[in-house]
Amino acid sequence: xxxxxxxxxxxxxxxxxxxxxxxxxxxxxxxxxxxxxxxxxxxxxxxxxxxxxxxxxxxxxxxxxxxxxxxxxxxxxxxxxxxxxxxxxxxxxxxxxxxxxxxxxxxxxxxxxxxxxxxxxxxxxxxxxxxxxxxxxxxxxxxxxxxxxxxxxxxxxxxxxxxxxxxxxxxxxxxxxxxxxxxxxxxxxxxxxxxxxxxxxxxx
Amino acid sequence: xxxxxxxxxxxxxxxxxxxxxxxxxxxxxxxxxxxxxxxxxxxxxxxxxxxxxxxxxxxxxxxxxxxxxxxxxxxxx
Numbered sequence: 369x370x371x372x373x374x375x376x377x378x379x380x381x382x383x384x385x386x387x388x389x390x391x392x393x394x395x396x397x398x399x400x401x402x403x404x405x406x407x408x409x410x411x412x413x414x415x416x417x418x419x420x421x422x423x424x425x426x427x428x429x430x431x432x433x434x435x436x437x438x439x440x441x442x443x444x445x446x447x448x449x450x451x452x453x454x455x456x457x458x459x460x461x462x463x464x465x466x467x468x469x470x471x472x473x474x475x476x477x478x479x480x481x482x483x484x485x486x487x488x489x490x491x492x493x494x495x496x497x498x499x500x501x502x503x504x505x506x507x508x509x510x511x512x513x514x515x516x517x518x519x520x521x522x523x524x525x526x527x528x529x530x531x532x533x534x535x536x537x538x539x540x541x542x543x544x545x546x547x548x549x550x551x552x553x554x555x556x557x558x559x560x561x562x563x564x565x566x567x568x569x570x571x572x
Numbered sequence: 573x574x575x576x577x578x579x580x581x582x583x584x585x586x587x588x589x590x591x592x593x594x595x596x597x598x599x600x601x602x603x604x605x606x607x608x609x610x611x612x613x614x615x616x617x618x619x620x621x622x623x624x625x626x627x628x629x630x631x632x633x634x635x636x637x638x639x640x641x642x643x644x645x646x647x648x649x
Binding site for chain 2 (some may be wrong): 382383385386387389390391393394395398399422423425426427429473475477478481482483484487488490491494495496497499500506509510524527528529534549552553556557559560563564
């Protein structure tokens with residue numbers, strides 16, 4: 369019995385060594401796996417950690433019992449590979465921040481009493497589709513995402529693009545819930561600042 | 573009474589439905605009275621939706637990886 373019938377079908381094809389099945393697997397999960405590895409070992413070793421993870425996945429296909437989803441299994445393997453790469457103790461969560469290209473929504477936007485000094489303008493585009501038709505905006509966003517410290521970027525990726533729950537992110541990255549929330553919030557405000565800048569100036 | 577700055581600080585938790593009951597009431601009250609913060613939250617939700625739709629690339633690289641993994645699996649089996 370399994371709760372993951374779609375995974376079962378894919379799993380059978382993977383076990384048969386079907387290349388298209390691997391293509392599906394890689395396309396679906398590589399981004400999330402990279403984000404997990406990136407958060408744990410940083411950019412220099414992330415690719416190696418993901419490679420290690422893929423090898424473990426191929427090796428573990430027969431033993432995998434499908435008691436969890438494929439996604440959970442893959443991300444757990446990735447987190448473990450990344451941790452194995454970290455020979456020393458776990459890195460401290462980098463709550464130090466790096467500046468983003470268009471800043472954030474920082475204290476300077478508010479008066480001493482906490483009211484908006486520089487309130488948000490209404491954006492011209494009011495749907496994601498409308499915003500994403502702008503090539504330059506897409507590139508601009510990519511630049512902001514690339515500027516995020518590794519853990520901030522990974523947490524944002526796992527939450528927004530992979531749809532992981534905060535709790536799953538905490539467990540995978542072994543970061544406390546409050547730190548995950550801090551990282552996520554900082555990253556979101558930077559993304560906001562980039563969109564705001566683009567909406568106001570029409571350029572990156 | 574929550575200030576705008578405090579509301580912005582809670583905005584991520586609002587998006588993730590991670591507010592305590594008390595915070596939720598305070599946020600709702602503030603938003604009912606403050607169009608600037610309503611706009612901010614609306615645009616925060618919009619930027620989240622944009623991220624979700626942002627395309628992810630690098631497909632040639634993934635093809636190569638998939639081929640290698642399938643090969644490896646077949647060697648094993």
